[in-house]
Amino acid sequence: MRQFAEQARELAVVRRNSRGGQSAAEHCVAALRSVFSYAVADGLISEDRNPARRVAKPRRLTSPRRALPEARLEDLYEVAARTGNDPALDTLLLRLHVETACRRGGALALHTDDLDEEQCLMRLREKANSLRWQPVSPTLMAHLTAHAAYRGTRTGGQVLRQANGTPISRRRYDYLWGRLGRHLPWVATQQVTTHWLRHTTLTWVERHFGYAVARAYAGHADRAGDAGTTTTYIRASVTEVATALAALTGEPHPLADAGSLHRDDPNSYP
CATH class of the missing domain: 1.10.443.10 (Intergrase catalytic core)
Structure with a gap:
């Protein structure tokens, strides 16, 4: 399963926002866990013999998104x-x-x-x-x-x-x-x-x-x-x-507190 996840990482489609196939490997492990959870639920294997539980998910990378000025x-x-x-x-x-x-x-x-x-x-x-x-x-x-x-x-x-x-x-x-x-x-x-x-x-x-x-x-x-x-x-x-x-x-709202900030406040955001 670890080898399969690594293969998914290597074969991931390379796009402009690709990050080395990390997400592909993570989704691969998640899919394997899901499949074997159904096998456990149907009584085909016992929970302690579920091999997917022993495969660690790749650590999710920090998002590159941030607030725009x-x-x-x-x-x-x-x-x-x-x-x-x-x-x-x-x-x-x-x-x-x-x-x-x-x-x-x-x-x-x-x-x-x-x-x-x-x-x-x-x-x-x-x-x-x-x-x-x-x-x-x-x-x-x-x-x-x-x-x-x-x-x-x-x-x-x-x-x-x-x-x-x-x-x-x-x-x-x-x-x-x-x-x-x-x-x-x-x-x-x-x-x-x-x-x-x-x-x-x-x-x-x-x-x-x-x-x-x-x-x-x-x-x-x-x-x-x-x-x-x-x-x-x-x-x-x-x-x-x-x-x-x-x-x-900077607009009043019918549900807002009367003392809310307005456009002329230095903390207001256009």
């Missing part, structure tokens, strides 16, 4: 707004991910019945079947509802759509970041993707509002051993997340 964000917005076949959609995508720090899957799963216009909340469905209500600014909510209405989204339909009214897919993101990389060499060189926007927002929230609020803002689930048992007692409320959002965008 303000000037880089402005460059992304500027290029997205003046290039491409649908600047309105692309700038909306960027703002959506910068404001909410949502994953790509959460944006693609967004439907009209997930938008609470009165309270400026959007329901996000992300990996591991997680679900949460995420505060958004009144401006973003207005743009999302207008986008859906203008592009012919029916009640309960997917919000984000192409200019011809068809729902977008992951390919839209590939097209967007490929285009940004052609105009901004640093995007292509560092393999910047949507997830970098998540890092950017959550880093800012953590620096200004602390770990608990950043954790809630990210929608991270509580897991045993995740940063210690103290996380059980420091869960942030939706009010605290909305307060961080109000400081981030």
